[in-house]
Amino acid sequence: MQLTEIAEQFEEMGLSVVAMTYDSVEMLKTVEEDQGIEFTLLHDEAITHVNALGILNTDYEPDSRAYGVPYPGIFLIDADGVIQAKFAEEDYRDRPDFDFVLEAAANL
Numbered sequence: 001m002q003l004t005e006i007a008e009q010f011e012e013m014g015l016s017v018v019a020m021t022y023d024s025v026e027m028l029k030t031v032e033e034d035q036g037i038e039f040t041l042l043h044d045e046a047i048t049h050v051n052a053l054g055i056l057n058t059d060y061e062p063d064s065r066a067y068g069v070p071y072p073g074i075f076l077i078d079a080d081g082v083i084q085a086k087f088a089e090e091d092y093r094d095r096p097d098f099d100f101v102l103e104a105a106a107n108l
Contacts, residue, residue: 006098007039013105015076016040022047022068044068055088074101076108084108 007017017039021028028041047068050056055070073088074096085104087096 002095002098004035004037006102009102010105015105018042020044020049022050057092076105078108
């Protein structure tokens with residue numbers, strides 16, 4: 001996971017890294033242990049936040065096991081909870097350019 005490779009760079013800027021997924025809490029614990037993830041992983045109960053943010057991947061029907069998968073993306077959120085920047089991709093195999101995200105974070 002590329003985010004684990006650059007999380008320290010965000011932290012050096014005084015920024016917290018948090019990842020959110022619809023996966024179960026048990027799955028998140030397994031991934032955290034297997035991947036050595038040191039930042040916070042959040043479970044999005046009933047894909048509430050995915051829907052609120054408008055990032056639900058519509059390639060999957062509600063009866064699909066993959067329903068709830070968000071489009072890959074990164075939000076830069078300030079201390080007041082206001083989204084300052086959003087980076088998103090439409091294909092689940094793509095990720096935002098982390099160099100660009102780090103640059104934007106440094107300019108906040």
